[in-house]
Amino acid sequence: MDSVIPALPDGHGIAVLLLIIVALFIFTRDEIPLETSSLLVLVALTVGFTLFPYQYKGEEVDPLGLFHGFGHEALIAVCALMVAGQGLVRTGALEPIGRMLARFWAVSPLFSLLLTLVLGAFLSAFINNVPIVVLLLPILVSVAIRTGKPVSGMLMPMGFATLVGGMGTTIGTSTNLLVIAVAADLGMRHFQMFDFFFPAAIAAGVAILYLWLVAPRILPERAASLNDRSPRLFTAQLHIEEEGFADGRTLSELQEKVGGSLDISAIRRGDTLIMPLPDAALKAGDRLRVCDTPENLTEFASALDAALFAGDTRVDDENPLRADDQQIAEIVVTQGSFLEGSTLAYARLAERYHMLILALHRPGTTLQTLSTDLGNMRLKVGDVLLVQSSQEQIASLKQNAELLVLDATSDLPHTQRAPLALTIMASIVAVAALGLVPIAISAVAGVLLMILTRCLRWQDVVQALSVPVIMIVVASLALGMALLKTGGADYLAELFVALASGASPSVMLSSLMLIMAILTNIVSNNAAAVIGTPIAFSISQQLGLPPEPYVLAVLFGANMSYATPMAYKTNLLVMSAGGYRFSDFMRVGIPLTVIVWLVLSWLLPRLYGLG
Known part of the structure; x- marks a missing residue:
């Protein structure tokens, strides 16, 4: 095999490669909102190609075409599925599963942990894992308090189980939808819903055994982030x-x-x-x-x-202050909540729900209490608010699907429309799985049905749509298109093949997957997936091999968001609720990444005849 290092692409290609490096850097900066950095990338691309025109295969690249991500079927499917998942949350359609798990935990904790992991993984293959984690968090916190066992041994395995389960179908994660859509745009056949379920299920099965038997034993006991850390008011x-x-x-x-x-x-x-x-x-x-x-x-x-x-x-020594009906609860900021991206002053949480805000905990930072002006802090997914209110008010809060309340008596919302919402969601999946209509169409139709049947309100739709997710998808699609049309993807593929000179196709596939796994724990998994897909396609073309296994290597690698808490939003949720540290994710997540990577590195070459 020729191991000559390829020549650099032209000026436009070099500029796009440099922009990708800048984008991957600013996507990781907390001080820059993700939607702002995504818009910056999009503007840089469109303005750049406007001021400096470029021809691709004899045709000038239209800068307006870089906005196509806003109308891309992958983004439409992602948004529609996010909204449909919100319908399940609003109606409490998953509540029977929660009740069943709560009963099992009282009988056999060890078996119940396995059942929780399996159910979480299975549901996440069809539903965004955020509502699954939101469903299971209060159940496991309640179990930990009742049994006296550390919640840290339960939450991280549960969160990771939903991540490995999401790899199983085309709609399991937004990453899957994006990779498949970009690959189809490149001319590859469109994956059907269960085309890669077998290798994903095998890898998930091995991962769940690790999460069940090993992870709880290597996780140190952690106290919940806010327990007894802030006094009552x-x-x-x-x-x-x-x-x-x-x-x-x-x-x-x-x-x-x-x-x-x-x-x-x-x-x-x-x-x-x-x-x-x-x-x-x-x-x-x-x-x-x-x-x-x-x-x-x-x-x-x-x-x-x-x-x-x-x-x-x-008030004196004989008559101290008492608050017999007062309770302290922890409210977790989840994706789609009206608190996400807002400030306490703007959201008027204390006034709306007649509560006192005692403290705010943010993963990776110190606790902030009354002495700090919390009102103007912009809230993020994973933040935990310590609040105090009456027992009656806390009980009503737990019935509000917009807020995730953690305590020992959490009640799950349930309405008469729950079976209807579940039926609509099942129909969305079934119609797409049978190949009757694309998932983007079935999901949008399902959202309309949920609105017409009042399973969802329009304000629920607005809350379910995440601007950062939308912007990162659009910016990533634009970067991927620019990378392809300027020859940047071909250059990176040639460079990869040259550096791996003498290696077998299966080793190249494994190496590509590992690179994606590392990248997804540092930057956005969607960005890593969309940028990696055209590179994988070019690698397969240069090797003269079918593109499917290499595209799947990108898909699976970009889903391995286990090693850092910022790699995926549900990691931040469980980090706050379980009191985990950054090192805990590395302790459990790195071995999990290695396990899943090795299993898939062995399976994919054999399934696709790479030797």
């Missing part, structure tokens, strides 16, 4: 005493006295309410409505010479 009254410090002073003077940390929500003077403005002058007999920890409230009362009351009872 109490609402009380400070009564202004005659000739005390506060008598005759303004609120700004009181704030200066206590260091600006006094949270006064109302002033009552007799039967009159006074706005708590900085220049409001106080008089003896005024009552200030305040909210803080018991320790801080006691310090405020002492510093201001005020009396602290809870209701009509004066």
Whole structure:
């Protein structure tokens, strides 16, 4: 085999290759929203080809064609399936599965863990794994609290099981849909829904055995991220005493006295309410409505010479502050939630649900509590809010499918439309699996049925659509097209073949899959998949071999998002709920990646006759 290093592509090809390097870098930067970096890439491509025209096979590349991703069937299918999955969440269609698993856990925890992993993997082959993880998280947290076992031994295996299960069908993940659509655009036959189910099922079976028998034993015990890390807040009254410090002073003077940390929500003077403005002058007999920890409230009362009351009872050693009906709960920000991408001030969470926001935990950062201005922090998938409210309010929160509440008594939403939503989702899958219509059409039709039958509202549709996912898909498709039309894909394929000179086709396939597996844990899996697909196609052409196994190597490799928490959004969800560290994902995820990679590296060459 010729091992000569290929010549570099022309100026346009080099520019696209450099842009890909820049894109893969900025996609990983938390300070730049993913939708912003995706738009930047899209603008760079379209403006670049407008200012510097380029011809491909005698025809000028139309910059407007780089926007085709917005109307691409893969994006339409991804969005429609996200919305349909939201219909299952809103109606509680998966609730019977949750109830069944909860009952099994009370009988046999070891067998129940296996059943949970298998069901999670199976469901994720047909439904986006985010609602599956959202369904199982409160169940497993509840089981851990009841049994006294660490939740860290359950959540990560469950999350990874949904990832390995998603490899099994064309609709299992958005990555699968993109790879298949891009490969079809390149001229390859269109994969049917179960065309690669066999190798994926074998790999998933081996992976689940590892996640069942090995992963819980090598995971260290972790406490939940927010348990007992932030104190409860109490609402009380400070009564202004005659000739005390506060008598005759303004609120700004009181704030200066206590260091600006006094949270006064109302002033009552007799039967009159006074706005708590900085220049409001106080008089003896005024009552200030305040909210803080018991320790801080006691310090405020002492510093201001005020009396602290809870209701009509004066607070002292014999009558401490009590909150018998108050509960603390953890709310996880999930994909599609109205909290995603919003701030607490804008979402008005505390006002809408009559709760106190005690703290915010973000994976990989330290806990932030009242002393920090949480109101203006933009929330991300995986963030966990520690809130306090009444038992009744917490119970109603758990019935709201827009919020994922973690505690020991989590109730799952269920409505009379749940069977209908499940039937529509099954029909979407069945019609596409039988080849009657493409998945993009069946999914859009299913969404319409869910709206017409009121399984979904239009505001649910808006919440289900993820702008970052849409933008990364469009930008990745544009990058893939530019890479192909400037000769960049051919150059990278020639370079790969040259560097692997003397290696067998099966070793090349295995190497390509490993490269994709590494890349997907660093950057977006969709970006890695769309960029890798034309390269895989070019490699197969240069080797004179069928493209299917090499395209599948990209598909499977881009799905191996196990080694880092940022590799996939469900990793962030389980990281927060289980209190995991970055090193825990590497401890369990790297061996899992190696296992799945080795199994598929052995299977694919034999299934496709590569030796």
